[in-house]
Amino acid sequence: xxxxxxxxNFSYFRVRKKQKPNYILKDIDLSISEQDEFIAIVxxxxxxxxxxxxxxxxxxxxxxGSLSIFGKEITxxxxxxxxxxxxxLVFQFPEYQIFEETVLKDxxxxxxxxxxxxxxxxxxxxxxxxxxxxxxxxxPFTLSGGQLRKVAISGILASNPDILILDEPSVGLDPLxxxxxxxxxxxxxxxxxxTIIIITHDMEVVSxxxxxxxxLKKGEKIFDGxxxxxxxxxxxxxxxxLNYPETVRILKAVNEHFHLxxxxxxxxxxxxxxxxxQAWGKKYEQ
Amino acid sequence: xxxxxxxxxYYHTSSWLHRLDPRTKxxxxxxxxxxxxLLENIYWLLGAFALIMALxxxxxIPFGKFLNSLKMMTTLLLITVFFQLxxxxxxxxxxxxxxxxxxxxxxxxxxxxxxxxxxxxIRKHRFFLFLLVVVFSFFLQTVLTSEPVLxxxxxxxxxxxxxxxxxxxxxxxxxxxxxxxxxxxTKPTDLNIAMEKLARPLKYIGIKVSIxxxxxxIALRFIPTLINEAGRILKAQASRGTDFKExxxxxxxxxxxxxxxxxxxxxxxxxYDLADAMEARGYIPESxxxxxxxxxxxxxxxxxxxxxxxxxxxxxxxxxxxYAI
Numbered sequence: 001x002x003x004x005x006x007x008x009n010f011s012y013f014r015v016r017k018k019q020k021p022n023y024i025l026k027d028i029d030l031s032i033s034e035q036d037e038f039i040a041i042v043x044x045x046x047x048x049x050x051x052x053x054x055x056x057x058x059x060x061x062x063x064x065g066s067l068s069i070f071g072k073e074i075t076x077x078x079x080x081x082x083x084x085x086x087x088x089l090v091f092q093f094p095e096y097q098i099f100e101e102t103v104l105k106d107x108x109x110x111x112x113x114x115x116x117x118x119x120x121x122x123x124x125x126x127x128x129x130x131x132x133x134x135x136x137x138x139x140p141f142t143l144s145g146g147q148l149r150k151v152a153i154s155g156i157l158a159s160n161p162d163i164l165i166l167d168e169p170s171v172g173l174d175p176l177x178x179x180x181x182x183x184x185x186x187x188x189x190x191x192x193x194x195t196i197i198i199i200t201h202d203m204e205v206v207s208x209x210x211x212x213x214x215x216l217k218k219g220e221k222i223f224d225g226x227x228x229x230x231x232x233x234x235x236x237x238x239x240x241x242l243n244y245p246e247t248v249r250i251l252k253a254v255n256e257h258f259h260l261x262x263x264x265x266x267x268x269x270x271x272x273x274x275x276x277x278q279a280w281g282k283k284y285e286q
Numbered sequence: 287x288x289x290x291x292x293x294x295x296y297y298h299t300s301s302w303l304h305r306l307d308p309r310t311k312x313x314x315x316x317x318x319x320x321x322x323x324l325l326e327n328i329y330w331l332l333g334a335f336a337l338i339m340a341l342x343x344x345x346x347i348p349f350g351k352f353l354n355s356l357k358m359m360t361t362l363l364l365i366t367v368f369f370q371l372x373x374x375x376x377x378x379x380x381x382x383x384x385x386x387x388x389x390x391x392x393x394x395x396x397x398x399x400x401x402x403x404x405x406x407x408i409r410k411h412r413f414f415l416f417l418l419v420v421v422f423s424f425f426l427q428t429v430l431t432s433e434p435v436l437x438x439x440x441x442x443x444x445x446x447x448x449x450x451x452x453x454x455x456x457x458x459x460x461x462x463x464x465x466x467x468x469x470x471x472t473k474p475t476d477l478n479i480a481m482e483k484l485a486r487p488l489k490y491i492g493i494k495v496s497i498x499x500x501x502x503x504i505a506l507r508f509i510p511t512l513i514n515e516a517g518r519i520l521k522a523q524a525s526r527g528t529d530f531k532e533x534x535x536x537x538x539x540x541x542x543x544x545x546x547x548x549x550x551x552x553x554x555x556x557x558y559d560l561a562d563a564m565e566a567r568g569y570i571p572e573s574x575x576x577x578x579x580x581x582x583x584x585x586x587x588x589x590x591x592x593x594x595x596x597x598x599x600x601x602x603x604x605x606x607x608x609y610a611i
Contacts, residue, residue: 089525275480
């Protein structure tokens, strides 16, 4: 169950027989479970990140290969509504999709479409989780960017999807709103056992929240594994065009400067601090 | 999403037609179209067609591009021809007798069913295939006349109808080809500049040509952007469960609103941003502006214009003198 890609190729244009196909995604094998995952999809611009999440929401269909979402094979004939109900996709800059005259109505739009009972009650519940209860009766067009973003994400959450996908959720938000948003996602993951998939360029976010990382490069999957395994890699920049998160960089710098052999793969300040203190202790003992 | 929607159908090659000043092309093709309407005689029309074909060849644009623009008109042309043949009555006609026998009917129905069933297998040239089926089924009715006969009828095809319809087809096809020649060899922006220059005299009667042309070029510029934007909103709403294919009428209305409202919001935002950006770069609507692309008349331009004017005037003179052109 969940989402399964097997040998999926994708091209936006019709592939002609004689031409060498210009695939946006090449030979993707991927399996995502329907609960308890927190996945980051990272990669250079144009590596196919946005395309792969649109496939996951069945907004696009694979050119070749097979894609199944919750056990249903995606073809032209598949009825997509039940799939989209279970896989929620929040686009980049989702604030543009808002159109109703009040926030409450807009959040209830999704559940209403999917035929969920009591859409407004559901909307209020989600607004409570997202902490925007005070905005419910206002017009969306009077809100700030960060508030709009939360409203848009609530609109997706209100249909209660099992898998929630967000395309660069934190871009253009101030640091406070950003960490609030990420904490919310973490809460959804921890308390409601939802699978969260985010596209991001921010290694701090990856390091702090994600368990699994998928790295795409020119449409190919070049890494898929635990977050710690990715940052244990020595030449991240050269191989994947990625940077290390701050704690790892600090530990690496300390290593180099004091000729220590610290384990650099630490992803919170406390862990990094403990690592340094321990090593320091050993050095003094010698 | 990075599929680029390009408005207009400009096709780049480096022919002399591409290098011609857009003003020349606009005026020239306009005059040629007028000349085309002066022609009545079938041979003169054929001559005009040959001239247009020569122009098309010299543009070095693949002929398929021109066929594309003709494709849309095929149905209209065929209907015109059909009615001309049946109803433009004259003295000379040829009568065809058709017999609709039981077997004929059976074969025709099978053919039609086969045609609809083959929808999934044969996707290209459906229209021509359909024509083939129709022609064949009529042909069948003249040949196969075995019992049991269901109906007999005859159609008269008039010679005059044939001539008139041929002339109409020639004229429409030439018209489409020559206007396609303009849009295929000239960028929309160049057309706009040419329009601005040509319409310049209008400013003496109080029409602000530069503002109008700025509006046109902005509109042209933002069509692809807005199409992309609409695609994005459509997808975003689809993932919230809107379905433009299914649903009852009132549901569809809400779904269309869910696309329209964001599009309005986005367009207004873009308009405000653009206005600010233009003001920041010193755009003052009514002041004199220089254009970045200077149009320059060259020798070829003069020659072509003179030729076109010559064609038109000689046609008019011939017409006035009473020749059947």
